[in-house]
Amino acid sequence: MQEQAQGAAAVRGWCPTAWRPMMAGDGLLVRVRPLLGRLSRAQAEGLCDAALRHGNGHIDVTNRAALQIRGVRADEHDALMERLVALGLARRNGDMAAPLIVNPDWTPGDATDSITSELIARAGELPDMPGKIGFAVDAGPAPVLTDAPADFRIERGMNGGLILRGDGRERGVPMNVSEAVSEIIALAQWFIASGGAIAGRMARHDTPPPVTPSEAPAPPRSRADCLAAVPGRYHAAPFGRIEAEALLAAMDDETRAIRLTPWRGLIVEGSSARSDDPADPRIGVDACPGAPACPQASVVTRDLAARLAPHVGGLHISGCAKGCARPKQAAVVLTGRDGRFDLARNARAGGQPERTDLSPTQILALFGAE
Structure with missing residues (x-):
């Protein structure tokens, strides 16, 4: 470890x-x-x-x-x-070491099913990757996993075909179903060979890829459309x-x-x-298990999150500075520290606070959730 x-x-x-x-x-x-x-x-x-x-x-x-x-x-x-x-x-x-996410509305034999099944079967060809690396096979009619954490993404491009896109890149490389897995493996091998393990995640790896990405992803579809399918x-x-x-x-x-x-x-x-x-407001809040479930947390998180959810949009409550529930920025982030909370805006957990040493009662009053 x-x-x-x-x-x-x-x-x-x-x-x-x-x-x-x-x-x-x-x-x-x-x-x-x-x-x-x-x-x-x-x-x-x-x-x-x-x-x-x-x-x-x-x-x-x-x-x-x-x-x-x-x-x-x-x-x-x-x-x-x-x-x-x-x-x-x-x-x-x-099991396959790296997390693998798929669009939830896949059907047997479709592109998502075919690519995912082949990637799992060939997982032994992938190099040893940093512990947080992940893959997304999002080959439905349009991307729906854009906000889900993944480093290597298969998704629909603007022209209706598939593209392979590295996270953090605006464009991807067009490809078909039969070559997708080989291209994923090749990109993962390049990532390691070009020093990606030092960066840890694709979005932080600045080295230009071996093939110049040429096609933007299609506009994302809504979660509701995916769930309804x-x-x-x-x-x-x-x-x-x-x-x-x-x-x-x-x-x-x-x-x-x-x-x-x-x-x-x-x-x-x-x-x-x-x-x-x-649209339950609690679903839109990011909150880790907090104390006492996590030994890193010094605060109780989810009771406070449930009370704040109807009042605060873009909320992330983290029991410590790790920010496990949301690695990215949030509009409002409350980070536990020594049994109290720090408040920051448009920041990650542990980001520069605008207010420190807040109690849950003070936070509820601040956001009108008393």
Whole structure:
């Protein structure tokens, strides 16, 4: 484990996986990445049972469309992994190291399915990458994962075909489905060979790519359009948290599967029950688990976030300066420090504050949320 100090927070240079969990304040955090972001009903039920049996029943839905089983005791991890392998949610030879996000409305045999399946099969050809690197296969009718964290992106270009675009670049390189994975691997190899590991992320890597990008991505489509394309019910997970019992209860007799989204919610595939409101203000707030769930946090975050959500747009509340819930800038960011909060605007967590040493009561009064 590589760590470096950033204020009072220990910044880890890697993300947890199922086989390499991370210790949090409530126990081990075990991250599960279902293939193509989809769990069959049997897998979803099995995962919920495993979370209750081997963890504390809390499940996180991450902004990279993965699931995190929380509160796993060290002596329960082996048993949990046996269950995940049996469910087809983990592989004994390890999973693809880098996170992989797909547009949630993919269909069997389409471009997203084909490219993702091939990339997973050829993952061994990828070089060793920095711990935070990720991929997005966003090959639907128009990009929908623009705001989701990823370094290498397959998406629709302005001319309707596919492009491969490095995060932070305005243009990408046109390509077809059959060559997409080879081009992704080649770009990843160039990234490492040209010193990308030092930068850590594609958006921070300034070296010109081997092929000059020539085509801009198509205008993004809305999340609502993407969600509406999958027959089923949208189930909100405010702040990216759902309890195992709640997920089990969300599945009715018509449920076929669960699809994950990077937008703090799930699609209960096949269900005709009424969807949750995708405009719930709590869904638009970024807030990490905070104290006591995270040992790096010195403040409780989500109770405050729930009260501020209807009053503050573009809000990020971080338990420490790491800013795990939102690496990018937010209009309003509250960062925990020594049990109090610093307030900054248009900044990342830990950014230069305009006010310091604020209590939750003072913050609620400041934003008219008393």
